[in-house]
Amino acid sequence: MMDGCAFFLDAVKTHAKLFYGEAEKAVNADREVAGWLLDPLATWAVDAYGDEIAKPAAQGYATYALHVAKSQQAYEANGSFNDLELDEIVNSVYDEPGYMVPYMWAAILIYGLWPTMQPHLRLFRDDFLAHLPEGATVSEIACGHGVLSLLALQSRPDITVIAQDISPSALKIAERLSASAGLTERIELSVGDATAPTDDPPVDAVIAGMLAEHLPEPQKMFHGVADRLKPTGTAFIGAALESAQRDHIYEFHRESELVVMAETAGLRVEKLLSERAKHRNRGKFSPRALAMTVEKFPLNA
Known part of the structure; x- marks a missing residue:
């Protein structure tokens, strides 16, 4: 396995020097913990895209970091987020x-x-x-690049x-990353709306990383997580x-806003951190x- 920390740091130093330090x-x-992500990611990325992936990955990281800084400055000045509707964001971001x-x-890299x-x-x-049960089935909603799921599959060969x-x-x-990781037989990927109701059988665990703030009504996401889970199932939410x-x-x-939303949906917070x-x-x-881990519990408990 590659030294992913060195690979991506060198890419940032070369192509996004402002953010290298x-x-x-x-x-x-x-x-x-950085290597737990970056080492396999470098191996998967180079296998899927070649060594040349270093440049666009680092440039994408730099563009994003600059955007975050500028957006935060505007937020401080204006006192509120942008006023784009979800449909506008889908068209200009997710479909672009x-x-x-x-x-x-x-x-991926910010993790x-x-x-x-x-x-x-x-x-x-x-x-x-x-702490997932043996042979667990896990659902990731709004998986994006899919790397959290791939790390889960690599760490737990039984799920x-x-x-x-x-x-x-x-x-x-x-x-492409799941194929280069040799994990395609254990992951099912599809286009879908994270907040849409589902008739799929309940699962043992759900991943919903850094999703709630992207939604106009995040409470629906919490209810969706609870609906997807088996009784006493667990979720990781960011x-x-x-x-x-x-x-x-x-x-x-x-x-506390997120804790209340979780509890209202029937999800008990087990551990929470905020950085x-x-x-x-x-x-x-x-x-x-x-980030928090939660467990499903009966609403009338």
């Missing part, structure tokens, strides 16, 4: 390969290169995956995954708070990355 610092601070493909590479996201990986691995996303461009990345981006719709201001970017200047808003 912070990325290197983050990786060195927790190289074990020129935007979506670089975005997906950034969305390893941002100190606010590395704890999500550790929670995902140590508190979610490690299978059903994953869907609204973006065909994102799913093409997921399909969300961004006070973090303005082009495709962020719902403004979460307090961690703020320590290097950011203090402003009216404090962008945070939240």
